[in-house]
Amino acid sequence: MAKYSPNHVERKFEAYRVASEQLDDLKRSERFFDKEFKGDDRETHLAEVRNMIDQMELMLDGLTAPKSIGILNRENSEAVVKTLCLMVNDLRKYFILDRMITKDGILALAPMIIVTHSSLTLEEIAICFCNAKKGFYGEDFQRMDGSTIMKWLKLYVEEKQFRSADKEYTKECNFKAGQDVGRVERGDSMEVLLKKATGAALVMKDMQRKNSKK
Numbered sequence: 001m002a003k004y005s006p007n008h009v010e011r012k013f014e015a016y017r018v019a020s021e022q023l024d025d026l027k028r029s030e031r032f033f034d035k036e037f038k039g040d041d042r043e044t045h046l047a048e049v050r051n052m053i054d055q056m057e058l059m060l061d062g063l064t065a066p067k068s069i070g071i072l073n074r075e076n077s078e079a080v081v082k083t084l085c086l087m088v089n090d091l092r093k094y095f096i097l098d099r100m101i102t103k104d105g106i107l108a109l110a111p112m113i114i115v116t117h118s119s120l121t122l123e124e125i126a127i128c129f130c131n132a133k134k135g136f137y138g139e140d141f142q143r144m145d146g147s148t149i150m151k152w153l154k155l156y157v158e159e160k161q162f163r164s165a166d167k168e169y170t171k172e173c174n175f176k177a178g179q180d181v182g183r184v185e186r187g188d189s190m191e192v193l194l195k196k197a198t199g200a201a202l203v204m205k206d207m208q209r210k211n212s213k214k
Contacts, residue, residue, distance in 0.1 A: 070118030099143035128156035
């Protein structure tokens, strides 16, 4: 995980979210053309939509499905607590300080991290801890206890919020300038896929409107 940057992880998670939502829309279009649409070009539309579904599913196979520690905690609380304890213990082995968090302190800290930062993923927490090892959050601390680690996570979240706001601003500027929204990791650009899927949805809505007038 150390080789990944926060932006890298966030881009992968955002790409997965957008692709998942678009896949749901495409599957609704597929059901419409398969069950409701009666036009002569039904098979053509159905083939196009199914081809786009295949592209999107292929894309999702190459992307990472993000799960926050809050979700992981609901699925398997013991496993996520154990993982967090191992991650904090790795920090304890890395730093050489007189005042160091104890094993009991780690056990008490893990649930606190889950409650306070339930929206973070394990990948993001790993990056935060890696940043701490590199001195991104200061090198002059004299201890590594629960409050120090919680401060690092707080700083990471603040940086994440700043990155998110900056991305939204950049996206808005690019949209106004008519520029592409960026490329996914393989295949068509996300903008191209969105346009294709939107076109299928528009056809479906138009057919529904015409059918309602009959």
